Amino acid sequence: MSVELTPADYPLSINRPDLLTTPTGRALSDITMSAVVAGEVTNEDLRVRPETLVLQGQIAESVGRRQLGENCRRAAEMTAIPDEEVLAMYNALRPRASTGAQLEEMAARLEGTYDAATCAALVREAAQVYAARNLLAEED
Template sequence: METLTREHYPLGLKRPDLLRTPTGKSYEELTLDAALSGQIQASDLRISPETLQMHAQICDSLGKNQQARNFRRAAELIGISDARILEIYNALRPRRSTKEELLSIAEELESQYEAHENAALIREAADVYEQRNLLRRDGE
């Protein structure tokens, strides 16, 4: 695959040939007529991990490294259920989890979902929460 840069942004205008939905539909297939005729489902309107990775490449080319990391983490989360993401979000709230619980979530993200960027973020949060006394203590 070619390396994407600022010249390719926005992808929908400049490189729609690269865009596919998680269900495999091309960007060009997502029309009002297709939706009205029932050829498009809600699952066809979600962003794919590949599209998020392409946006990360563009951000990298612009030196927007933090935004690129955000896109990569989002790409990793696509395969995780919304319910589980909400559970993880709640576990990350201050004093909701012990360090061991957060490290367990990081391990789950890596082993079950290959979400290495997100796992690293959870481990970093666990360390910061420990330093700032934001972890739940057993018995609380």
């Protein structure tokens, strides 16, 4: 999706609903209370698409919010990661919960299994900071 967005496009749901669809391909306008009551809307219809998060990040960066843009790109990558694994990663990233090798293994899995290079870079950065601050778990 190569669309140049500006702050005028925010919020997308009002100013650019043509860009928003559900993971099942439904238009945003199809998600109505009557469709929910009729059983036409599934849980998958209520999940965010990675493309939507990338668009939100693009708007954030257009107003100088680089870090928020990066967060949106990481979130877009994370949509492909099963919820259980996200929770395990969250726990593994707590100070002293993982060794440097375990964090590198996590980063490699993010890149290799989920094509999540931005998330992998964050894990590697955390490992470096934890090492510098003596916050890594002890090696067995």
